[in-house]
Amino acid sequence: MFARVIRLDDSDLNVFDLAAEPGEWAVPGTFAFSNWSEDDLSGKSRQAFAHGWLGLSSFGRASVVAVTPITAAEKAALADALAAHFVAAWGAPDLDAARPVAGEEIAHMAALCEGHPENSLIVLERELTGAGVRDRFRIVPPQGAALETFAVHGD
Template identity: 60%
Template sequence: MKLAQVLRLDDSDENVFERAAQPGEWAISGGFAFSNWEEGDLVGQQRQAFTNGWMGLESFGRATFVVVTPISEEDYAALIDGLAIHFVEAWGAPGFEAARPVAEEELGHMREMCEDHDDNTLLIVERELVPAGLNEKFRAIVPGEAKIEDIAGHG
């Protein structure tokens, strides 16, 4: 089984996101956090998080890059429970039992995406607002194919 972990290539995430996810955290897209956003919400660090931020599952901060990595069944189950608790505490879900299937779905989506890639594949998310809500696109950079201009945020 595979999932994604936060990869930090430099310290830029600390500057571009309000809360940066830490290297090694398991991560999901976290697009649900933007489900009710409108164009006026896309300013400053919030714009950066919306545009290309993965969500770390410990800090619930954002990261620019994640990397496909094996995960144990036990760790995966613990992440589902942790995300369900987060949904209750931070998002007002009515209870753990109601939140757990939603958390399982969120992690399942990420797991399915990662299963299609080799270990150490770098993943990038790009989001945009569309009339129907939110559109997410995912890009993979295969190990050994990455060029500095594919991942560098400078000119």
């Protein structure tokens, strides 16, 4: 199991500089905030910090993800894409150096989804503490209606 972006309404389009698209695979993406301070927390950046999942296609942010099945090949491709992002956007020296870190990020997301039923929703709350950034996850089990009746989260 892994997380896919869903969009319950259009609010992500308004609260993030770049909104992730429904159906994208996602990770918390907390690494993007590792050097942040209170001075960095304003406007749309604050919303991305406080509640934003990182979509792994657009590298935009989303407020909600849903637990969905994933294949081993898809997870491997996600690790490669994230490693390439680490090189292109975060200054990793090369793909060989970035792959293990990307693999850890992918494994963390898979572990977070493990054991939860398909279509469980996950929301993220992130805060700055004296020890750094702290993530909290809230799992919302699937309700009576199928999630597909009111949200799009991929094929």
